[in-house]
Amino acid sequence: MTAKIKPSKGAPYARILGVGGYRPTRVVPNEEILKHIDSSDEWIRTRSGIATRHWAGPDETVASMSVEAGGKAIADAGIAPDQIGAVIVSTVSHFKQTPAIATRIAHEVGAGKPAAFDISAGCAGFGYGLTLAKGMVVEGSAEYVLVIGVERLSDLTDREDRATAFLFGDGAGAVVVGPSKVPAIGPTVWGSEGDKSETITQTLPWDVYRDQTAAEVRYPAITQEGQAVFRWAVYEMAKVAQQALDEAGVNPEDLDVFIPHQANMRIIDSMIKTLKLPEHVTVARDVETTGNTSAASIPLAMERLLATGQAKSGDTALVIGFGAGLVYAATVVTLP
């Protein structure tokens, strides 16, 4: 017989309750990058807007950076760690296929035994995680969800590749998503374009080392077709950002903050123009001193804007992530 199943009970809506970040202590200026590639500080600054980035030391692991950022987000949310019902970690630079790093992070932040898993959605990882978290809170499978974007992209950077050596950085950003009486995370506009899966990719799969030695093959790194990615970002992603505004029913005039994935200042500038964002909108420009930290970039930028007073709690922010996959995710949120 078909028994009657009791449904789960969630919150009416979800919101970001707290944010936290961790930036590795070592700051790497362009001068250091220039030791390995034929380029200039001026070229790097004008093409990417990047002046410095943080690279993690041996003790600043994917797990330790996540625990730092996650702990801060939990404290900022004003909840106890053991109230966390799920931990979602988005990363492409945790080098053990199994187990998921999320379980250890959940344990180390003091969350007890929550659901915990990793996701792989490149530079859209934060938006993907946020969307899952919102769904879980509203559906009722977790009251509070810790979403972490964390990368040690310096481990996947070919120091001698002119096209990427200057781009990437390391760090972790985290938010706590929990119940809300009012809508505070808009509809997510997300998707993938698998026909472009080779435009940003790891050069070689790890199993190359099953048949060949480290002396025979160059260590895997992230490679990309820079111009194709740039074109996709400025053209297609501006449309996705606009769609997220439309679906949330928010006009550019009502926006306080714009936090795009911190890939390249030129992409950010172009998006502002295409979206015709009014002067009063505060724009995250964290890429200048953080580089591209993939899944970590949006929460890191959010944390910095709030910490420096450039944005405040209750502000309305448009967030958009995009990258390897190709994948993207955009939504409008109320800042914690």
Next chain:
Amino acid sequence: MAATQEEIVAGLAEIVNEIAGIPTEDVKMDKSFTDDLDVDSLSMVEVVVAAEERFDVKIPDDDVKNLKTVGDATEYILKHQA
């Protein structure tokens, strides 16, 4: 209706002005985007994207690097516009 050569040059001049801030009167057929008009490789991508919209033409990545001058771009658009 397809644009004429003059209309394309005038359109490109507006686009280059918008993207690189170069006065429209400086944008002439013989001018090189990178050497004369301060349009670097990334601004060139933005120029191309704007030109695609404006003139209803597709300019694939592989063709972009052959468009060195305003004249190259104008001829390309004349030939390929829908």
